[in-house]
Amino acid sequence: MEVTNRIFPTQAVWLEVIDSHCHIKASHFLCKVFFRYPDIGTVANTVGRYADIGTVANTVGRYPDIGTVVNTVGRYADIGTVANTVGWYADIATVVNTVGRSPASAGFKSSRDASYAVYQRYQTSVHGDSEDRCRHVQWKRFLVTSPLKLRLVRVDEADVESLVAPHALFKRYQKAVHHETDDECNFNVYFHFLVDTPIKFNCSISFFKEQHPDAGPSSGLGSFHQQYWLDGEKLIAVAVIDILPCCVSSVYFYYDPEYSFLSLGTYSSLRELALTRELGREYSRLAWYYMGFYIHSCPKMRYKGHYEPSFLLCPETYSWCPLPPSVKKLDVNKYSRLVENSSEEDTEGTNIDIDKILVLHQRRPMRYGTFRELKGADEALDVVVREYAGLVGKTAACTMMLSLP
Numbered sequence: 001m002e003v004t005n006r007i008f009p010t011q012a013v014w015l016e017v018i019d020s021h022c023h024i025k026a027s028h029f030l031c032k033v034f035f036r037y038p039d040i041g042t043v044a045n046t047v048g049r050y051a052d053i054g055t056v057a058n059t060v061g062r063y064p065d066i067g068t069v070v071n072t073v074g075r076y077a078d079i080g081t082v083a084n085t086v087g088w089y090a091d092i093a094t095v096v097n098t099v100g101r102s103p104a105s106a107g108f109k110s111s112r113d114a115s116y117a118v119y120q121r122y123q124t125s126v127h128g129d130s131e132d133r134c135r136h137v138q139w140k141r142f143l144v145t146s147p148l149k150l151r152l153v154r155v156d157e158a159d160v161e162s163l164v165a166p167h168a169l170f171k172r173y174q175k176a177v178h179h180e181t182d183d184e185c186n187f188n189v190y191f192h193f194l195v196d197t198p199i200k201f202n203c204s205i206s207f208f209k210e211q212h213p214d215a216g217p218s219s220g221l222g223s224f225h226q227q228y229w230l231d232g233e234k235l236i237a238v239a240v241i242d243i244l245p246c247c248v249s250s251v252y253f254y255y256d257p258e259y260s261f262l263s264l265g266t267y268s269s270l271r272e273l274a275l276t277r278e279l280g281r282e283y284s285r286l287a288w289y290y291m292g293f294y295i296h297s298c299p300k301m302r303y304k305g306h307y308e309p310s311f312l313l314c315p316e317t318y319s320w321c322p323l324p325p326s327v328k329k330l331d332v333n334k335y336s337r338l339v340e341n342s343s344e345e346d347t348e349g350t351n352i353d354i355d356k357i358l359v360l361h362q363r364r365p366m367r368y369g370t371f372r373e374l375k376g377a378d379e380a381l382d383v384v385v386r387e388y389a390g391l392v393g394k395t396a397a398c399t400m401m402l403s404l405p
Helices: 002-007 106-126 136-144 161-177 187-195 205-211 257-262 264-282 299-306 323-332 368-375 379-392
Strands: 030-033 148-154 222-230 234-243 247-255 288-293 310-313 320-322 358-361 364-367 402-404
Touching: 106 136, 161 187, 161 234, 161 247, 161 257, 187 247, 222 264, 234 264, 247 257, 247 264, 257 264, 264 288, 264 299, 288 299, 310 323, 320 323, 358 368, 364 368, 379 402
Parallel strands: 247 288, 358 402
Antiparallel strands: 030 288, 030 310, 148 222, 222 234, 234 247, 310 320, 358 364
């Protein structure tokens, strides 16, 4: 427990809250975390019901304008900063002021010296420590500075040297967890699996952002490695993610087997939720977190349903369905239509005019109808394009480009 408390940053994070919807086509079940109401702050173990709840831990927030609260049931509006309190009505005075230390908030910076003085008096009087044992540098290392730092690295800008440590970690993980041989997790395998991304830019990211300032968050769009560094020198985990216009998509996660007791997979999911929320503040379209495939018969994937509320994609209608009733159907039959309405159909996959499908030919975007005028009729290619449109859906086929020779 001591190791856990020292490694993790001080403020836990829970679920970002949104009120928009996004539809995406897929050929398998996907698991998605979705949030119900706007403007809930940083939250852990919390049921947030209404807007404007502040930083909250172990709390059920019922009404708006609840301040910073710890171990509290806030029943009505305008509850101040409260600890170990049941607040029944408005205008409860400030009892305890909770401030964020990592990153340092304005409140923490203004009270840093006073906080250290209290710590020093406590250690010397309660624990009998000498002043030399509770110096400022020790207080900072023990209670202020998180030894765990995250770095977000674009994979298309990574050189071979920068991939040495991530690959070494990947190799240890694959051999210990998946029992792979050295050949099965060599550098080439690693590079093609987790580095060589299909998301390409034809110009530099900085130039793209200059030309299209509203085309995504400041991090840019594309494939990234979110690296977890301990004490700035030891890489203990890597999350492979795609930052896309509407979502953060979780691709893969691997970690140092020596730290498996920390449940880093769960922690990384929470950090990715926090990242989604952070990016969403800059770019409102980016409001979703996708956890990838969900195979109900695979015990290792059950953790994806632990984040609530979660939804699965119906394989027949391509609409999102709440997880709990969907799981009951999958318990009976591993392939199941998840939508209750038997008459509902997938409108995205029908009545598609292939002439309107967007394609890329010789680096030029155009509609497939224009392409056919340039190249002439090709029935075999028409079949391929029609099949592609049926798989990705009408909306996607008319907004993303299919590369054609």
